Amino acid sequence: MRNLAVAVTLALFGTTASAEVLLYKPTGPYYVTQNQHVLNHTTPDDFTAPDGSGVGKTMLVTTYGPTLSVPQRTRPWVDATNADIWGTALGIPASLLSSLVTELQWQASGLSTTTPITNPGTCPATPPLTPHRPAILFLPGAGMPCFAYTAYLSELASWGYTVYAIDHPGEPPYLEFLDGSGGARSAFPPLANWTFPQFEQIYAHRVADAAALLRRGPECLRSLVEQQSSSEHFAEAEQAEQQQQSAQQYYSLSGDGDNDNGHVDLSTFFVFGHSIGGAASAGIMAQQHSSSPSSTTSDPSLPPLLAGANIDGWFFFDIWDLHGNGSASTKPYPDLSPRPFLEIAGQHDPPGPDATWTNFSAAQSGWLRDVG
Template sequence: MHVPNALASLLPLSLLAAAVKLPAPSGPYNVGFTQHIFNHTTPNDPTPGPGNIYLTSIYYPTRATPGPNTSVPYFDPTSARIWGEVFNILPADLESLETTLQWQAPLLTAEEDVDKVKTWPTLVFSPGGGMNAGYSTSLLSELASQGYTVLALDHPGEAPYLSLPYGNPGVVGWDIYMPYSDELIVEIYEFRRADMLALLCPNGYPALVELNGAYFNTEAYGAFGHSTGAAAATGAMDRRDSIVAGFNIDGGLFGDSVNASLHGRPYFMTMNPNHFAQDADTWPAFAERYYNESKIAPGWLDWTTVEGSAHLAFSDIPLWVELLPQIPNSTAQVNLGNVTGSRMDALLKTYTGAFWEFVRGGQYNATLLDGEVEEWPEVVFDAKVRSNGTQGY
């Protein structure tokens, strides 16, 4: 991708970029981070990637204190250049973003900490189409700081560029401006779902945990995702009973995820107010089917709209725009809604945190999970289903 002349003329200013931190996680733990490349062939892979691997990033709780030599960078230079062009932010400013992640920090050792992580479900995340999973680092770090092990999946060749660990060359993918046909979206959904299912197979993540003698939970999972990633999580949930709950972040349902049967497992779906402009049918039909199933099996579903939001607002991107200066006399080329990045960040962390707390058997936050609250007026409830066969619209 070319660098616009206006951007190139400002590149010398990159030397002045100062470090900018993402919002700090609020949980009792610090956050460790590692990555693993799994071998898995995608038949007829439509991307320009190799088609025989996927990348898993692992966020996990640690007691280790962050240090300058362990901090994981947010952006690699290639991705910073590509995404900086879209949002009119200097690449050096994007590279100045700092995470609180610690590369391969020590695991927990205290018995009470280990017992918690062993019993809480491992959460598996799939990002929006064409996006790197790391662009939800703020949310994923927050969940890990609370005590969850979080796995984030990347399919090399789908995002414009994916940096790979351990000296492997990065993978150039589709152009960031490439249009997506309905047929291609279904193909993306299918290989994303296949990647997630392969990760949960015995020779995937469970084998990696056993090989490293870790205590992470390999028996129960929660699946969640943004956009196409949410459909992949839903389709995987339909096929694997070990996925005990799902969270759909503004994701249309594609392919066979449209007909997913969850048999009462908890499911949270949240959308931007323009969601129906591109997906008018799948969510109402899904909620109705879930309600009918709840008459037979216990069920729990929430469906909300975040007023003032936009599709990409459910990621870290609004934080980039809020925290970093834009090139003078320019504006971002993508609508991020009217809710600030920090507000959306806090909102998503609050509701996902309450949901997974409920799923793991912790405190049920009825104030947040059962209807509108004064603290979050942006969140409007569209529907809910409960285990006694009741529904509200």
């Protein structure tokens, strides 16, 4: 969160409240289209449920994908409510946060398999996209909205990837629904001091949310990128979640090149996240398949998860042994190999204890390279 505050401050440096400031300009050869859907998804024992019932009822999925449509206008990075909330938390005037804009295009047309690059100003020598490029699933940190990661997600989309970002309503202070139908408020302030039991529940929510989305299958996932409103797709997505089809029926489907976004293979995924979302990336990969001799974990209803990454998050396979003193439980860590998994950590001063990274790395049977 400190890095976000620094980045926003630098972007706003020297500007006035009336000036429009571009948050980030993606460097890839494509422009970026955005879509969003509110999907039915039940989360039992959800202390963050917006209505206070203790049962979560929805999840919010925002997609980012490549497009050849040239931006004709900018869009605000945050809505007025979030500008007030996060401006207070970060010590930045809300009017300045409201001046940040993006070139994300709401529900612009996507790409087909044979789409050539026609944006010579960015990457003139790049050939058309090849089929079967995996999709990307992103999971945010505890209490963080996915819009905080707009630069990351739009950068990936500008290079031809389709990204699915999942928000858990009731956990971030406020989530605006981009179709204009309202939003979801939380009982928790920004930068909340979560307890360890709450962290464990949030981690479980992340893994469950990821599994629920991935199980919908390629046809439903592709429809989330297309030009439909949240309300139009709501019933369809609920029906897809209830279908009892086999993994072979769901994941034998992939892009055929005749439809928008046919360049992406929605039968395979790369998954990454920040903080607790990074931990959940490893968690959903372990749920999909683990090669650890002590584990029989395997969920054939999930698509192949080809690789993953954890940005600065504890692993939650045995979070109570964070200090590595062996006084807590000794739950086994999964072996995710042969699938690659990237661990990225920022420098902390003073450094805090984290035996979870040591134990996770030790459980992997593949090679390990330390680059910093």
